[in-house]
Amino acid sequence: MQAPVASKHHRLDSITEIGDYYSRNKKKRFESVGGSETPDLTTSDGGEKSEEAEKARLLLLSVIETDTEVSPACLKLRSALINHVLEKDPKRLLQEAVDHCPLHVELWLGLARLEKLYDTAKEVLKKAREKLPRERALWIEEAKLEEAAANKGGNNNTKHMVGKVIKMGIMALFEQHVEFDRLGWIKDAEGAxxxxxxxxxxxxxxxxxxxxxxxxxxxxxxxxxxxxxxxxxxxxxxxxxxxxxxxxxxxxxxxxxxxxxxxxxxxxxxxxxxxxxxxxxxxxxGEVFWLMLANEKMIAGDVSEAREILKVAYSKCPDFEEIWNAAFKLEYENKELERARACLAKARNENEGGGRPERMWMKSAVVERELKNVAGERRLLDEGLGLFPWFFKLWLMLGQLEERLDRLHEARDAYKSGVKHCPNSIPIWLSLAKVEERISSSILVVTDVLKMGRKRNPKDPQLWLAGIRAEKSELVAVRLMEKALKECRGSKNSGILLAYSIEMSSTSEEWKTLVSKMKCEEEDEDPHVIAAIGNKLFSDDGNTQVDEARIWLNRAVSVAPDIGDFWAFLYKFELKHGSENNQKEVLRKCIAAQPKHGDRWQPISKAVENSHQPVEVILNKLVVALEKEEEKAAATRHNWL
Missing domain, CATH: 1.25.40 (Serine Threonine Protein Phosphatase 5, Tetratricopeptide repeat)
Incomplete structure (x- = not known):
């Protein structure tokens, strides 16, 4: 086998280490086979030997210790160690060792690693394989030797040379009928x-x-x-x-x-x-990989490159909905609204029924709303509803458009049409109840709407909770809560009812009794319940339990980091009771979590005036809203009393 670029006299400084096998025994003292103490690894005058000599002697000691049968070769090895204890040349020591004990692979490896010249090291390994043809460690050592030589000499063919040695080694071992150990080879790769x-x-x-x-x-x-x-x-x-x-x-x-x-x-x-x-x-x-590649560019701040990638992706995968969706998101989040508008127009015109085309009309209307183009927004919503009357978000957006224009009766009509086409859409029922409250001063109209919604969706906790909150009578609210908890037991999101029952409790004893009952029924693991307990500990009749409240509120954001309400509860708490460092840490974690949901969070984050606002702005606005909500709740409790 020819040597790589390194010359015959090239010094391989990078492979001079003896190895971990013996270095881990560096500070041990071994008892000799014959019972007397092995000589110390220092000179007679106390001075330290060279590091390589010390490693070489430690290697010999390791071999002596592991030779449990006390072979004649091992006795010769011990004799060599004693004879060369003052010898400063570790190669001479190991050369004599392999002469006495040629079947110890560790000695051959140690000697090869001490050789500074490429050709000499190869010759040592060749002799070792003649004595130990079944040892794969010798082939791996030669591969390392090739890698070191090629790297030192600037050879670009390192991979080929190293791979060739490993292949030769595998073939040689097969010829020796060595059982193949796949996991052992993986461990060797890790060692390399x-x-x-x-x-x-x-x-x-x-x-x-x-x-x-x-x-x-x-x-x-x-x-x-x-x-x-x-x-x-x-x-x-x-x-x-x-x-x-x-x-x-x-x-x-x-x-x-x-x-x-x-x-x-x-x-x-x-x-x-x-x-x-x-x-x-x-x-x-591989459409998803186009999206991932574009996203990596967006994360790196290279918007132009991301845009070009999505353009190529769209040309290759025109029917893949997520590509145009990503293109829209790129332009929208970078406030390139005209580009976003053009992207969606192209998607609407070229869509042939694949994916979820209703989203194109929804997002198109969002862009027109951002551009304050009321006529364009209305036109797109009308078009979309004509094509997809079952898509509840379009009805919601139409109602919201009318509310922004202070056309409350038209908004009510939009929501009524929405519940006719989408009777299971809880957001439309809730929006209809809210607009009725704005139009009429009668609570009966609101409760009637919510009753109709519950009739269609009897196990939905949100409709029950809205009804409870709408009640002016504490007695009626309590009875309705009892009925809601019974009706919605086991339903998704039923924790919001349990949480509000804690909020409704007027005394410490009452809510703590409720929590004890929830623990017995394993209902206290819901994040809404956890947050409610934290809030109660925070504002319990002036007896705030700061440490306990902090634990519960932190637990809530850990369990459900996507719910912005919980971050606002925790941040509000830290603003009042925490240090500046605590406040900064909550803010940092909230920004990292990028919450998207929450009954209180979404109305603020999705408001037109808050488009493109960062998380910290939404968080602070919600904290202000919570303060106002507390004042209103206190007034309601006062009325009940």
Missing amino acids: EQSGCVETCKAIIENTVGIGVKKEDRKVTWFGDAEECKNRGSIETARAIYMYALGSFGSSKKSIWLKAIQFEKAHGTRETVDELLCVAVRIPK
């Missing part, structure tokens, strides 16, 4: 990575990880291998396994591409993620 020999690590994986794996088990097996390597901190080994899996399956397994990309996002660089995505977009049905 940890020693800095990444190309050796990759070559081992590429040539061994697929051997002995059944075709139907490949995906599960390789995913498991990569996950275990990642958990052990062997990132390059895990990456090599994913790359091998991608090469084996090609474009047939989109899930492997997704897994590999997720891995790179977590452990790679922006460049490695982009590089992988640029290949992934070429596979059949």
